[in-house]
Amino acid sequence: TKGVEFNSATPEFSVWAHCDSTLVEQAFSNIVQNAIQYTSSGGHVAVVLDASDGQFVFKVVDDGPGIPEEVLSRVQERAERTDEARSRNPEGLGLGLSIATRVLALHGWTLEFETNGGLTVTIRGEYSSEPLNEES
Numbered sequence: 001t002k003g004v005e006f007n008s009a010t011p012e013f014s015v016w017a018h019c020d021s022t023l024v025e026q027a028f029s030n031i032v033q034n035a036i037q038y039t040s041s042g043g044h045v046a047v048v049l050d051a052s053d054g055q056f057v058f059k060v061v062d063d064g065p066g067i068p069e070e071v072l073s074r075v076q077e078r079a080e081r082t083d084e085a086r087s088r089n090p091e092g093l094g095l096g097l098s099i100a101t102r103v104l105a106l107h108g109w110t111l112e113f114e115t116n117g118g119l120t121v122t123i124r125g126e127y128s129s130e131p132l133n134e135e136s
Contacts, residue, residue, distance in 0.1 A: 004039050007046045015051045016128045019107050027100035031060050031121050034096065039064035039118075051127055058123040066115035 017024075035045045039062045046061045104111050109125030 002036075002041045004036055004041070005044045006036070007044070008048070009046075010049045011051050013051075013129060014131075015049065015056055016131050017056070017107075017125060018128070020103075023103045024107065027103040028058070028123070030096040030100050031123075035060050035062040035064065035119065035121070038062070054126055054128070056123075056125055056127040060121045061118065063118035066117065066119045067113060069115065072113055072115060 032045070032047060039045055043063050046059075048057075048059045048061070050057045050059075101111050104123060104125075107125060109123055112122045112124075114120045114122070
């Protein structure tokens with residue numbers, strides 16, 4: 001591995017969301033994998049889930065190169081890649097964030113990016129504190 005420190009935090013209670021778990025897992029995994037991939041050796045990645053009042057906030061924070069402001073608004077478009085992404089993973093197609101954006105939008109969730117000496121990716125959506133009834 002490349003020596004990236006990984007930290008996580010979750011609430012002390014269960015957070016249940018009505019979703020296609022396979023698609024959501026792929027979307028979340030893509031976002032976390034990007035954070036690890038684009039953070040330099042010795043860097044840090046944190047994954048934090050917070051939830052209150054029926055809303056969850058899932059954040060992936062890294063201290064990698066971030067995304068230049070001029071690219072930030074287009075990064076969720078299909079095949080949009082930064083120069084950093086092209087140099088670190090030249091065979092990548094630039095589809096991961098586009099697919100993640102669409103999957104999350106299908107669930108009524110939002111995806112936001114903030115560059116701040118690294119990158120913070122924030123996903124917001126609704127949750128339940130009880131398992132959802134599959135029959136409803």
